[in-house]
Amino acid sequence: MPGNPSGLTWDLIQEARERIAGKVSVTPVLTSTTLDARAGARLYFKCENFQKCGAFKARGATNAVFALSESQARRGVATHSSGNHAAALARAARLRGIPAYIVMPHNTVQTKRDAVRRYGGEITYCESTLAAREDSARQLIAATGAILVHPYDDLAVMAGQATLAVELLTQVPDLDLILCPVGGGGLLSGTAVAAKTLKPAIRVIGVEPAGADDAARSLRAGRILPSLNPDTIADGLRSALGERPFAEIRRRVDDITTVSDESIVRAMRQLWEVMKIIVEPSGAVPYAALLAERPELCGLRIGVVLSGGNLDLERLPWTPGAPAP
Amino acid sequence: MPGNPSGLTWDLIQEARERIAGKVSVTPVLTSTTLDARAGARLYFKCENFQKCGAFKARGATNAVFALSESQARRGVATHSSGNHAAALARAARLRGIPAYIVMPHNTVQTKRDAVRRYGGEITYCESTLAAREDSARQLIAATGAILVHPYDDLAVMAGQATLAVELLTQVPDLDLILCPVGGGGLLSGTAVAAKTLKPAIRVIGVEPAGADDAARSLRAGRILPSLNPDTIADGLRSALGERPFAEIRRRVDDITTVSDESIVRAMRQLWEVMKIIVEPSGAVPYAALLAERPELCGLRIGVVLSGGNLDLERLPWTPGAPAP
Numbered sequence: 001m002p003g004n005p006s007g008l009t010w011d012l013i014q015e016a017r018e019r020i021a022g023k024v025s026v027t028p029v030l031t032s033t034t035l036d037a038r039a040g041a042r043l044y045f046k047c048e049n050f051q052k053c054g055a056f057k058a059r060g061a062t063n064a065v066f067a068l069s070e071s072q073a074r075r076g077v078a079t080h081s082s083g084n085h086a087a088a089l090a091r092a093a094r095l096r097g098i099p100a101y102i103v104m105p106h107n108t109v110q111t112k113r114d115a116v117r118r119y120g121g122e123i124t125y126c127e128s129t130l131a132a133r134e135d136s137a138r139q140l141i142a143a144t145g146a147i148l149v150h151p152y153d154d155l156a157v158m159a160g161q162a163t164l165a166v167e168l169l170t171q172v173p174d175l176d177l178i179l180c181p182v183g184g185g186g187l188l189s190g191t192a193v194a195a196k197t198l199k200p201a202i203r204v205i206g207v208e209p210a211g212a213d214d215a216a217r218s219l220r221a222g223r224i225l226p227s228l229n230p231d232t233i234a235d236g237l238r239s240a241l242g243e244r245p246f247a248e249i250r251r252r253v254d255d256i257t258t259v260s261d262e263s264i265v266r267a268m269r270q271l272w273e274v275m276k277i278i279v280e281p282s283g284a285v286p287y288a289a290l291l292a293e294r295p296e297l298c299g300l301r302i303g304v305v306l307s308g309g310n311l312d313l314e315r316l317p318w319t320p321g322a323p324a325p
Numbered sequence: 326m327p328g329n330p331s332g333l334t335w336d337l338i339q340e341a342r343e344r345i346a347g348k349v350s351v352t353p354v355l356t357s358t359t360l361d362a363r364a365g366a367r368l369y370f371k372c373e374n375f376q377k378c379g380a381f382k383a384r385g386a387t388n389a390v391f392a393l394s395e396s397q398a399r400r401g402v403a404t405h406s407s408g409n410h411a412a413a414l415a416r417a418a419r420l421r422g423i424p425a426y427i428v429m430p431h432n433t434v435q436t437k438r439d440a441v442r443r444y445g446g447e448i449t450y451c452e453s454t455l456a457a458r459e460d461s462a463r464q465l466i467a468a469t470g471a472i473l474v475h476p477y478d479d480l481a482v483m484a485g486q487a488t489l490a491v492e493l494l495t496q497v498p499d500l501d502l503i504l505c506p507v508g509g510g511g512l513l514s515g516t517a518v519a520a521k522t523l524k525p526a527i528r529v530i531g532v533e534p535a536g537a538d539d540a541a542r543s544l545r546a547g548r549i550l551p552s553l554n555p556d557t558i559a560d561g562l563r564s565a566l567g568e569r570p571f572a573e574i575r576r577r578v579d580d581i582t583t584v585s586d587e588s589i590v591r592a593m594r595q596l597w598e599v600m601k602i603i604v605e606p607s608g609a610v611p612y613a614a615l616l617a618e619r620p621e622l623c624g625l626r627i628g629v630v631l632s633g634g635n636l637d638l639e640r641l642p643w644t645p646g647a648p649a650p
């Protein structure tokens with residue numbers, strides 16, 4: 001598939017699959033007759049909450065780390081991330097035996113900090129703005145010589161995330177539609193390229209929190225609009241849309257729909273109660289899009305990407321003392 | 326296998342498998358490298374929290390309801406249960422199109438009451454003692470003519486629960502040991518008969534809350550000792566040991582070990598955090614037995630029965646306002 005605007009080719013995705021095989025999990029697809037009945041569609045939940053490090057980010061980070069040459073790898077890797085990419089990068093670096101330097105916003109949830117430490121990543125804290133993150137990462141790289149592995153605006157990362165859709169379509173070949181969360185766009189762009197290469201007629205729809213809707217607005221505007229004070233419970237999706245991902249999203253994604261924080265919490269709770277699985281707010285975002293009446297989706301076979309399951313179990317959105325949605 | 330003291334034969338178990346096929350789920354077996362490393366063993370988690378109604382009880386109740394003759398079935402079914410059996414019986418009765426009358430202790434958790442109502446079961450509340458449950462059930466049966474389906478002291482129920490071990494040993498044939506929770510003994514006795522028929526060398530160990538240890542004491546004494554004021558967070562395991570189950574447990578179960586409520590909560594939390602699955606306190610009991618140092622289990626392949634996943638998500642044992650373990 002030559003001429004992809006981001007440079008993300010089918011070959012890169014295939015290489016990623018081979019490179020990360022055995023280093024990340026093949027995650028199960030779960031179904032629920034109860035949730036099918038509620039949605040009026042056949043739902044295939046791709047459980048990346050069961051992925052290594054508890055999120056799909058293990059795919060992209062592992063691909064990026066193992067794609068480095070020996071001399072690059074020796075310098076170590078660095079990134080800025082709200083959490084899941086950070087843990088995934090720390091884990092991949094440990095697998096390869098190289099250092100990982102992580103810049104994290106100081107308001108990152110405890111579970112995600114602990115995960116980075118568990119894998120031996122070195123954390124530097126910063127303010128939660130994109131500018132502060134990028135600035136801290138630049139300083140860190142200047143000081144250590146480490147290679148930046150951007151959480152989403154990076155071809156190797158996008159190729160790694162794209163393996164999710166290849167795997168899903170191997171498990172459930174006849175999907176009509178994939179619903180995928182969008183933050184920086186790494187997963188959504190990879191999903192769109194992989195899914196539409198394998199199955200040109202499939203639809204791919206991004207789902208984004210209304211409080212961090214820069215991707216939806218950018219898709220409508222035809223150019224990247226800034227992410228202004230993102231405010232959503234879906235902490236993994238506060239990032240600003242990346243250039244490379246947007247190039248694919250613009251070309252291949254059928255639509256981006258937004259969901260309220262209230263519906264994200266309802267979706268999360270339904271997934272916990274009915275499916276007995278732990279999904280973080282960002283991971284519940286695609287299913288939240290199915291809580292509203294959607295006659296156009298009736299009877300379809302829909303892949304729903306549950307992107308991760310990391311959150312503080314003491315601070316659930318429905319227990320006393322937790323942040324209101 | 327003639328001469329089983331309870332009357333539970335391999336034929337009854339095979340019939341149960343055929344009878345309930347398609348009416349209950351084949352549940353997945355999940356593994357975790359993190360928990361394997363902590364336990365020093367290979368753990369195969371049998372996820373009955375993903376079963377219909379969220380617990381293994383769907384197996385026994387479905388078998389019992391569909392084993393009834395037409396004329397029996399028309400009278401409806403009745404039971405007393407702390408919850409999961411009740412919901413499972415209500416669901417099975419609805420599948421067969423007959424009424425279900427349920428006696429429940431008034432302190433049953435909300436989630437479990439809701440489940441019974443969702444399936445159309447008619448609830449009568451009673452005190453939480455065994456005597457009060459049995460008395461209410463007797464009155465209800467006298468008034469309605471319904472057939473009692475005891476939650477565990479019933480051959481058809483035991484045969485249904487036994488299908489879990491048959492399924493697990495089909496999925497993971499070379500287990501050395503199965504750890505199984507014990508309350509009334511229906512699951513443990515069925516597991517022991519099925520597993521030891523298929524694989525005579527396998528060990529089956531029951532795990533019981535220390536605050537409801539009548540099965541452990543009864544096994545040591547060689548006769549059923551009463552359950553006195555059971556007090557444990559594992560609400561599904563407060564029931565008194567049944568006669569028929571005990572006959573098999575005494576003959577076939579290698580040991581019954583007890584765990585503290587504190588370790589049950591720790592086990593539950595580890596399963597949630599690491600495996601991203603929702604397991605109720607009773608369901609976490611077998612894994613709780615692996616939190617202590619157990620050099621004798623080192624390197625074994627262990628089936629760990631996660632028996633259910635129903636609990637009030639507002640009242641988690643580690644959030645403010647929840648009951649202390």
